[in-house]
Amino acid sequence: MTLQVENLSGGYGQTTVIQNINFTIPAGSVTALIGLNGSGKSTIINHLIGLLAPKTGSVVLNSHNLAQDPVGFKKQIAYVPEQPVLYEELNLQEHIQAMINIYHLNEKTSWEEATRLLKIFRLDDKLNWFPTHFSKGMRQKVMIVMAFITQADLFIIDEPFLGLDVLAVQDLLTLIDEKRESGASLLITTHVMSTLKAHADQYIYLEQGQIVASGAIDAISDQVPVMLIGEEQTNG
Numbered sequence: 001m002t003l004q005v006e007n008l009s010g011g012y013g014q015t016t017v018i019q020n021i022n023f024t025i026p027a028g029s030v031t032a033l034i035g036l037n038g039s040g041k042s043t044i045i046n047h048l049i050g051l052l053a054p055k056t057g058s059v060v061l062n063s064h065n066l067a068q069d070p071v072g073f074k075k076q077i078a079y080v081p082e083q084p085v086l087y088e089e090l091n092l093q094e095h096i097q098a099m100i101n102i103y104h105l106n107e108k109t110s111w112e113e114a115t116r117l118l119k120i121f122r123l124d125d126k127l128n129w130f131p132t133h134f135s136k137g138m139r140q141k142v143m144i145v146m147a148f149i150t151q152a153d154l155f156i157i158d159e160p161f162l163g164l165d166v167l168a169v170q171d172l173l174t175l176i177d178e179k180r181e182s183g184a185s186l187l188i189t190t191h192v193m194s195t196l197k198a199h200a201d202q203y204i205y206l207e208q209g210q211i212v213a214s215g216a217i218d219a220i221s222d223q224v225p226v227m228l229i230g231e232e233q234t235n236g
């Protein structure tokens with residue numbers, strides 16, 4: 001259940017954006033990927049989900065190599081993008097059902113879990129709502145619920161805290177803890193370290209597409225700009 005990223009370099013077309021990226025996310029742990037705008041967080045994620053092909057290096061999860069076995073690799077991951085992607089013609093219930101169908105999840109237990117998560121995010125009475133009626137935060141919560149009902153081994157979550165209110169940030173942190181305790185690996189990007197304090201096992205700090213520091217918060221905080229260490233981030 002370990003994600004291993006070795007010597008990963010890549011980018012867009014001829015342009016190399018990330019270079020010599022090495023890290024491991026053991027099972028049952030949370031890694032926070034931090035860095036300023038344009039430092040390469042999303043580019044790393046785009047390589048991990050197979051949207052971009054690496055120029056060098058490898059990405060391996062549970063012995064499934066992304067380049068050699070993309071289908072086997074992708075079956076094990078759930079991804080929550082920074083910008084929610086919902087189908088405007090499907091209501092909330094149909095979104096959950098689509099997820100169950102696509103991932104071949106157990107119907108009964110998945111709906112029980114979806115109901116529990118929707119209650120936590122106060123969306124359980126909105127099953128017949130369409131995305132057009134959702135606020136930005138609600139859209140994000142729906143994406144999180146859809147990802148978290150899967151039994152993925154690796155959860156990749158891009159900037160999950162932006163747009164969530166204070167209560168929802170706390171709820172999401174609780175759910176992140178649950179996944180971590182169940183043995184999943186989680187990779188979460190954020191601009192501010194403090195939100196994940198007490199929830200992340202390691203931090204990876206990027207500058208211009210390269211890892212400048214990595215490790216526990218105390219070990220790297222003197223190598224990271226103060227504004228990234230920051231205060232609790234809430235953008236309700």
Ligand SMILES: Nc1ncnc2c1ncn2[C@@H]1O[C@H](COP(=O)(O)OP(=O)(O)OP(=O)(O)O)[C@@H](O)[C@H]1O
Pocket residue numbers: 012015017035036037038039040041042043044
């Ligand atoms: N589609 C693209 N084509 C070419 N270059 C890109 C593309 N997307 C991003 N880049 C470049 O790659 C670099 C890293 O961008 P990336 O989006 O990975 O940063 P980020 O750390 O996720 O930033 P942010 O915090 O703003 O989301 C930037 O220089 C950016 O201009």
